Amino acid sequence: MSEVTLAQALNGALATALESDDRVVLLGEDIGRTGGVFRITDGLRDKYGQERVFDTPVAESGIVGAAFGMAIAGMRPVAELQFLGFSYPAYDQIINHVARIRNRSNHRFTAPMVIRVPYGGGIGAAEHHSESTEAIYAHIPGLKVVVPSTPSDARGLLLAAIEDPDPVLFLEPIRLYRAVKEDVPESYYTIDIGPLRVEREGEDITLVSWGAMIKETRAAAVTLEESGVSVEVLDLRTLSPIDHDGLVAAATKTGRVVVIHEAPRTAGLGAEVAALIQERCLYSLLAPVKRVTGWDTIFPLKRSERHYLPTVERIVRAAEETLEA
């Protein structure tokens, strides 16, 4: 057990995967010599060699397409794309090839591969570097989408993603890479892809979030508890497949739900959560499901970022309105 950041936990998980499974290879832009733009693969090329950790040309479609071929041939490739905003050249590979091969070959060929992508805002980054477009990936049948928000989840979910027989898009919240530290076991362990994590148990209201927004959601829960409200916080952590039963259980228990995400509101995953809850447990609800989200705008540059990202205050206000309804 050692106290590590989310970034270190990911690095450790990749090292463990390289160590324990010789089918695992890493490929991506700048991941070898420099350890990647966020240093998540730092030191791995030196330790595991150039035959396991590949620096590639700048070509997202090529990286994902080559990883896909490797996966079909029996390897366990882990590809890195530098930012979610840079992932779209690979979108064709993901939606037309990676996510479909099991279906179009009736299980004969599969793509057990992981595509790791840093995502999300809050660090005043350049344009295209702050996007949170998880919904356009969660909408793809055949793909799984995972987002850890804690170091121990990051390790267990990444190892599970690498073991998974199907392709996994693994989104890493940039803002949390070095913002949290936690004791993480050094052993090999996995966390099932699918089930959500109950971050905090409570009785009066359920806050649902994932990725970096867990931080504000947690802070909002603390504020609300100070005024005597018992708050349940759910970290969805797998966006596809969504944990229907976990969401329904929590919504049934508290009857009041707020979903928080940094992606734009329209057709964001909050809509899926709200729709699912009203379908499955409308009569247990004491108030409409509320969404606290980014706006329907392009993710703004640094000087407008504070207008965009959901704040603790917005979450608390939405929760209070839900409690009063």
Next chain:
Amino acid sequence: MLTLIYPDGTVRDRLPVTLEGMRRLYAEMVEARTYDHKCMALQRQGRLATYAPFEGQEAAQIGAAAALEPGDWVSGTYRDAALMWRAGYPWRLLVAGRTGDERGGEAPEGVNVLPPSITVGGHMIHAVGLAWAESLRGSDRVALTSFGDGATSEGDFHEAMNFAAVFNTPTVFLCQNNGFAISYPRSEQTRSESIAMKADGYGMPGVVVDGNDVAAVSSAVGSALARARKGEGPTLIEAVTYRLGPHTTSDDPSRYRDEDEAAGWRENDPLERVRLLLERAGGWTREWQDELETQAAERVEEAVTEAEALPDPTFEEMLLRMYGTPTGPLRAQLGEADR
């Protein structure tokens, strides 16, 4: 351009294939053409979904596949049925796929032929990854990817060629330049004199071969595969051929091409030149031709019967094809079958 058998059936130098080998290649081209004609007819009867005929390209496809070893990877397109078949993919599954059945994409165990790519160009890089994996494992399997001239305009062509060269993967790129990207002629697609010369920019050899000459294609692809197997890296082969039929059963080529041009290419038929060669060498008779055609028709007919006899996939099968283990939402949807 490499030609070994001229359209009049005469031979340049000596053929790298025995007479018996040539007879086999010929028989395979006859069978492939039989399949192609049958599929066109079935589509007209409403028994197949859209079909993309390969008539005119039999030499390019049979010649290339004949050079493969069992277990080699193939990543091709919707027009590559002859290539896939020669690489071990049964007609039955090819027909099944065209009837609109995902089970048609399930290559038999040991046949490493991917389901044909329907989108253009994205599949070339897969042959880079496949070959890369094989070389990392130290196996001597290689990968062949087949695509048309149109696909070379896609950005993915660049990424695939570049990755293959950079990582020295044992990949053979086979471009069947059939003259058109649907209606857009090769002459307008690129200012390059040839497609093969693009290989230069990636630091790999590029070869132009007469795509209607089965021996030349087989020889060129065979050399490229051998080179790949020795660890010497990828090769781009441009097989110059012509699509005698429409792009697909939904296309009308008279809207964009001079039928005189197509007629000229009919004179340059890939089967006819081999027939002439065999006839001159005493390896072809009318009786043998009839026998080939009859046997091919029987085999294709049997494949059609088997494909059409498959019961429609069930609702459950459709949902269960998505993941190794069905996800929670899919399990819930399985329960909605009767609702």
